[in-house]
Amino acid sequence: xxxxxxxxxxxxxxxxxxxxxxxxxxxxxxxxxxxxxxxxxxxxxxxxxxxxxxxxxxxxxxxxxxxxxxxxxxxxxxxxxxxxxxxxxxxxxxxxxxxxxxxxxxxxxxxxxxxxxxxxxxxxxxxxxxxxxxxxxxxxxxxxxxxxxxxxxxxxxxxxxxxxxxxxxxxxxxxxxxxxxxxxxxxxxxxxxxxxxxxxxxxxxxxxxxxxxxxxxxxxxxxxxxxxxxxxxxxxxxxxxxxxxxxxxxxxxxxxxxxxxxxxxxxxxxxxxxxxxxxxxxxxxxxxxx
Amino acid sequence: xxxxxxxxxxxxxxxxxxxxxxxxxxxxxxxxxxxxxxxxxxxxxxxxxxxxxxxxxxxxxxxxxxxxxxxxxxxxxxxxxxxxxxxxxxxxxxxxxxxxxxxxxxxxxxxxxxxxxxxxxxxxxxxxxxxxxxxxxxxxxxxxxxxxxxxxxxxxxxxxxxxxxxxxxxxxxxxxxxxxxxxxxxxxxxxxxxxxxxxxxxxxxxxxxxxxxxxxxxxxxxxxxxxxxxxxxxxxxxxxxxxxxxxxxxxxxxxxxxxxxxxxxxxxxxx
Numbered sequence: 001x002x003x004x005x006x007x008x009x010x011x012x013x014x015x016x017x018x019x020x021x022x023x024x025x026x027x028x029x030x031x032x033x034x035x036x037x038x039x040x041x042x043x044x045x046x047x048x049x050x051x052x053x054x055x056x057x058x059x060x061x062x063x064x065x066x067x068x069x070x071x072x073x074x075x076x077x078x079x080x081x082x083x084x085x086x087x088x089x090x091x092x093x094x095x096x097x098x099x100x101x102x103x104x105x106x107x108x109x110x111x112x113x114x115x116x117x118x119x120x121x122x123x124x125x126x127x128x129x130x131x132x133x134x135x136x137x138x139x140x141x142x143x144x145x146x147x148x149x150x151x152x153x154x155x156x157x158x159x160x161x162x163x164x165x166x167x168x169x170x171x172x173x174x175x176x177x178x179x180x181x182x183x184x185x186x187x188x189x190x191x192x193x194x195x196x197x198x199x200x201x202x203x204x205x206x207x208x209x210x211x212x213x214x215x216x217x218x219x220x221x222x223x224x225x226x227x228x229x230x231x232x233x234x235x236x237x238x239x240x241x242x243x244x245x246x247x248x249x250x251x252x253x254x255x256x257x258x259x260x261x262x263x264x265x266x267x268x269x270x271x272x273x274x275x276x277x278x279x280x281x282x283x284x285x286x287x288x289x290x
Numbered sequence: 291x292x293x294x295x296x297x298x299x300x301x302x303x304x305x306x307x308x309x310x311x312x313x314x315x316x317x318x319x320x321x322x323x324x325x326x327x328x329x330x331x332x333x334x335x336x337x338x339x340x341x342x343x344x345x346x347x348x349x350x351x352x353x354x355x356x357x358x359x360x361x362x363x364x365x366x367x368x369x370x371x372x373x374x375x376x377x378x379x380x381x382x383x384x385x386x387x388x389x390x391x392x393x394x395x396x397x398x399x400x401x402x403x404x405x406x407x408x409x410x411x412x413x414x415x416x417x418x419x420x421x422x423x424x425x426x427x428x429x430x431x432x433x434x435x436x437x438x439x440x441x442x443x444x445x446x447x448x449x450x451x452x453x454x455x456x457x458x459x460x461x462x463x464x465x466x467x468x469x470x471x472x473x474x475x476x477x478x479x480x481x482x483x484x485x486x487x488x489x490x491x492x493x494x495x496x497x498x499x500x501x502x503x504x505x506x507x508x509x510x511x512x513x514x515x516x517x518x519x520x521x522x523x524x525x526x527x528x529x530x531x532x533x534x535x536x537x538x539x540x541x542x543x544x545x546x547x548x549x550x551x552x553x554x555x556x557x558x559x560x561x
Contacts, residue, residue, distance in 0.1 A: 073437050096338075102439035113434035115426075127438050130340070130445075175438075185437075 024051040024086075026183055026215045027072060032081035034067055041067045043239040045081070054209055054216045056226040059236035060261060066187070068236065069219045073107060073185055074098060086182070103131055106176030106214075110188040112168035114160040114175065121147075121156030124175045131179065146174040149211070150204060166197035170204065177208060184208065186218045190225045202228045223262065227251075235261060317525075321517040328448040335444060346449035347456075354415045354450065355457030359464070361414070362407060366465040369402050370394070370472030378480055387481055391491040394473045396500060400560075403465040404504040405552055408511035411458055412544030416515040419450055420540035423523025424533040432524075451516040458512035459505045466504065507555050514547045 025048045032045040041064045049055045059065045070076045071083060074090045083090045085101055093101065114123045124143045128134055134142075147153050150170040160168060169189060176184055186205065190198040202225050209216050220226055226233055226247075233250045235243040235258055242257050243250065250258065328342075335341040377390035423446060426432050435442050474488040522540040526532045 073433075075433055075436060099340075099439045099441075102437055105437060107434065107437045109430045109434055111429055113430040115431055115434075116429070117422075126440070130438070130440050 023053070025049070025084075026051050026086060027217070028082075028084040029072070030082045030084075032068070032071060032083065033079045034064075034071065034076070035079045040079075041239050042071070042078070045239075045241055047234060047241065047244065049215060049217060051215055052209065052213055053231040054205065054218060054229050056230035056233045057217065057219045057236060058221060058223075058226055058233055058261065060221065062238075063236040064239040065219050065221075065236050069185060069187060069217070072217060073105065074102070103127075103179055104182045105185065106179065106181035106183070107185045108169065108172040108176045108187065108189060110191055112160065112163075112172040114168065114171055116160050118159075119156060120152070120158050120160065120163065120171050123160070123171065124156070124178050126175065127179050142178060143174075146178050147171075149177075149208070150174045166193050166201065169193070169201060173201075173204060173208065177212060177214070180212060181214060184214050184216045186216065186220075188220055189218060190220060190222045198222070198225060199228075201225075205229050237261065317521050320524075321521050324443060324447055324517055324520055325451070325513065327443045328451050331441065331444040331448050332452065340441065340444055342444055342448040342452070346445075347453050350450045350453030351457050353418075354411065354453050355461055358410065358414060358457075358461060362410060362461050362465055363468050365406055365410060366403065366468035367472035369406055370398065370469035370474075371476045373397055373402065373469070374473040374476040374480070378477070388483075390477060390481075391488060392495040394477070395470065395492045395495040398469045398473070399466050399496060399500045399504045401504070401552070401556075403469055404462045404508040404511065405548065407458060407461045407465045408508060408515065408548040408552075409545050411454065411461070411512070412515045412518075412548060413541050415450070415454065416519040416544040417537045417541045419516065419519030420523040421533055421537045423520055424526035424536050427524060427526050428529060428533065447516075447520050450519075451513065454512040454516045455509055458515075459508045462504055462508040463501075466501070503559060507552060510551055510555070511548050514551060515544045518544045518547060 027047070027049040029045050029047040032042050032047075033040065034042040045068060057065050057068060067076070071078055074083075074093075078091055081091075085105075088097070088101065090098070090101065114120065115126070118126065121140070121143050124146060125139045128139045128142060132139075143156060144153065147156060150173050152167060152170050152174065155163070155167065155171070160171070163171060173186075176186075189201050189205065193201065205216060205218065206229055208214065218226070218229065230247055232244060232246055234241055235250070237257050243253055243255055245253070250262070253259065253262075331340070332342050373394050374390060377393045378387050381387050381390055381393070423432070426446070432442050432446070435445055470489075470492055474485055474492075477483055477488055478485055519540045522536040522543070526536045528535070
């Protein structure tokens with residue numbers, strides 16, 4: 001565990017990637033910075049994600065967790081820094097290499113992101129259709145197998161708009177794992193779901209990890225869900241990682257910012273007079289304004 | 291008004307014009323890039339094991355072309371009859387009603403059929419394309435395609451672009467025939483000319499260049515409508531309201547681009 005009350009870019013996740021348990025580092029992020037104009041969203045992120053672990057990335061609204069996830073999925077280019085996936089830098093990869101790498105990643109988006117013009121079954125078979133030469137019957141068998149795993153057997157002929165929120169997310173999981181990826185990203189899997197469905201999705205994530213042996217990165221702000229599924233939790237606050245550790249380490253953390261997030265206490269930022277006036281007049285917005 | 295305030299207002303206006311100009315140029319560049327990328331995927335897709343799927347193009351051809359046949363028929367026959375009425379009315383002053391076939395034949399094949407079909411497809415399919423891409427962007431479906439290793443240009447842009455470039459000329463040829471038939475019905479009834487005589491005169495009046503002039507324009511209109519739809523759809527922001535905004539923008543820009551291109555085409559080719 002690494003914990004910092006006043007974190008700098010190099011203060012987190014100091015454990016060597018393979019020293020403790022010999023597990024491979026699947027994703028290694030180093031000094032990742034992302035700025036949009038004068039606003040810096042990610043301020044030097046360093047992070048290692050190990051093989052077959054469930055890493056939960058937590059943080060409040062505007063903490064940068066969604067931006068970090070988009071970088072891990074290679075949907076955005078960082079301002080500086082590197083992201084290695086199995087030793088290969090995603091930020092400096094050619095389009096063709098990225099295409100190959102992406103076949104080894106799966107993503108379950110917050111709203112499912114199933115193509116509305118296709119049926120559930122066609123959505124799940126889409127990566128197979130695009131990346132393999134499998135015949136239709138084999139693809140259908142594989143699709144039904146994944147639907148069984150996510151407990152949606154028999155729903156393949158429905159269109160996405162006919163599914164409930166929880167079913168949509170489970171279908172998205174089925175599509176995300178149809179190519180048996182090495183790495184699965186889940187964006188807010190519990191958002192907008194009732195506690196029972198949310199808990200069932202947590203179980204599904206753990207089942208997928210155990211059954212398929214994949215590394216899973218989950219972005220969420222649901223504490224209960226995070227504590228249930230996480231092997232390790234990364235806390236992001238205002239574009240900085242303030243802590244990486246196991247569930248117990250996070251619970252027992254003495255960091256005020258971590259405890260504020262855990263106990264849902266709003267943190268009031270005190271501005272100096274000049275900064276306050278600059279905000280009011282809209283001039284000279286500080287470069288690191290949140 | 292103080293001089294400093296006037297100066298600030300002028301600078302503000304200049305900045306806004308500059309920003310809009312840069313945004314416009316960026317959109318044109320994006321559209322050109324989409325066109326080139328679509329062509330590259332069509333040519334190299336098979337070799338890269340990521341072909342532009344024929345089934346997707348055929349599906350779009352059905353949607354853009356075949357499903358538009360009823361409304362194209364109605365509009366074309368109306369245009370044909372309207373041109374015949376106006377032509378006979380104008381030529382009657384000179385006692386030259388018989389020459390109406392020449393005017394109708396040239397007007398329909400060179401101008402009205404491609405123009406009306408282009409505007410119709412812009413309103414029908416260009417808007418649908420913008421709304422579809424916009425909704426997909428908002429619902430993260432485009433991101434989902436990207437992370438699945440499926441190129442969005444190959445999957446979403448190339449099929450409707452190629453389908454439109456095939457179906458708009460096809461619809462234009464169909465509109466030529468229907469409009470000429472509609473005009474023939476009215477001319478036959480008004481001037482007592484038989485349909486066979488009418489079509490003989492139409493064929494006599496037209497050259498292959500006249501027909502190709504209209505068809506050539508329709509290919510350009512097709513590319514414009516498709517690319518404008520995609521560019522607007524891809525620029526969506528702000529949820530459902532944003533989708534509505536880009537859809538309207540796609541129709542307005544599409545129709546404007548068609549009319550302006552038509553004028554440029556006429557200026558460059560006809561004179």
